[in-house]
Amino acid sequence: MTALALQLRGIEKRFGATRVLRGVDLDVREGERHALIGPNGAGKSTLFSLIAGERRASVGRITLRGADVTRLASAALARRGLARSFQATSVFANLSTRDNLRCAVLASLGGGTGLAARWFGATRASKRVDARATELLDALDLAHAANHAAATLSYAQQRALDLGLALAGGAHTLLLDEPTAGMNRAEAARAIDLIRTMTAGKTVLLIEHDMDAVFGLADRVSVLAQGRVIATGTPEAIRADVAVREAYFGAPAGAADA
Known part of the structure; x- marks a missing residue:
């Protein structure tokens, strides 16, 4: 059985009376590229901030290579080999x-x-x-x-540099937040090729709205909707999942495959 780089169990996050995440379970295998998709407001960025140690979960447990890191801050996680890039460049x-x-x-x-x-x-x-x-x-x-x-540098070059900053310390697990956001189709394709090359052998969890990027890069995809993971599978299985189409793609049950 493939070892897990990241494991989340029962993760909840509340802001006051508002529950943003509602019992998230997620397994990310060592060496895989795993995409997290979902509609706006699903809780993706909040979940990333918990994994990266920028916020703390209200309930639940996060492990990195088997070690409980639920309460660790970003700097401690970086020393353990986890790095994050952001939607906005951080150069x-x-x-x-x-x-x-x-x-x-x-x-x-x-x-x-x-x-x-x-x-x-x-x-x-x-x-x-x-x-x-x-x-x-x-x-x-x-x-x-x-x-x-x-x-x-151009915007695409700054995003490439941002990826380089995340990789500079030799991190084994990378969180990439919308790495192709703001790019045209050609730039996005080059960015995906760069990510594929630069992260070979590493574990990648990415948030991405560009479905071409998701289906062209990810080994597996998890779908977050209303604070819960509603499906995890190969890109082909996710593309064909009726519940996913209803929750994310906006297609009614029984609609033809996209």
Whole structure:
């Protein structure tokens, strides 16, 4: 049986009297690309924030590679190998593309909590940091823009850099929040190819509204509706599921397959 990278059991999230998540169970296998889809307001972003340690679940348990991480914050999860990218790019606009990646690599190396310790670690690790940054620049097809300020990159290039920042620390599990949002069809196709290449052998859980991206990238798909997972299966099974079409695609029961 394939080991689980992420497991969620009975996850609920309440904001006051409002229940946003209602007993979510989800299994994400090691090394798979797993898409989370659902209509607006289904609770996808809230669920991501719980997995990433930005908020805490009201009820339930989250495990990462078998370890209970329900109460851990983002920084602790990053040290355990979980990284997240956001809908909006999170690059340092005024730093060069290379320095963005160097910062991300350096942060992953640790070396102490004080400023002096970090700079001492940076000096000792500079060759290692530069080598990893160069490796990522080449893989992301951003070597030509290594010395350009991140703010001058195109939107699609900034999203590629954002993926590089998430990968810089060698994370084994990635949360990607709408990685093709705001892109045209050609840019989205290139982004999906890049994700497929850059995340080979890693575990990916992504939120995505572009169904071409979902069905072209994901090994399995889970559908979230009204705070609950209503279906999980292969892209083909999800596409053919009547309940999914009713809840997400808006097709009535008995309608022809999309």
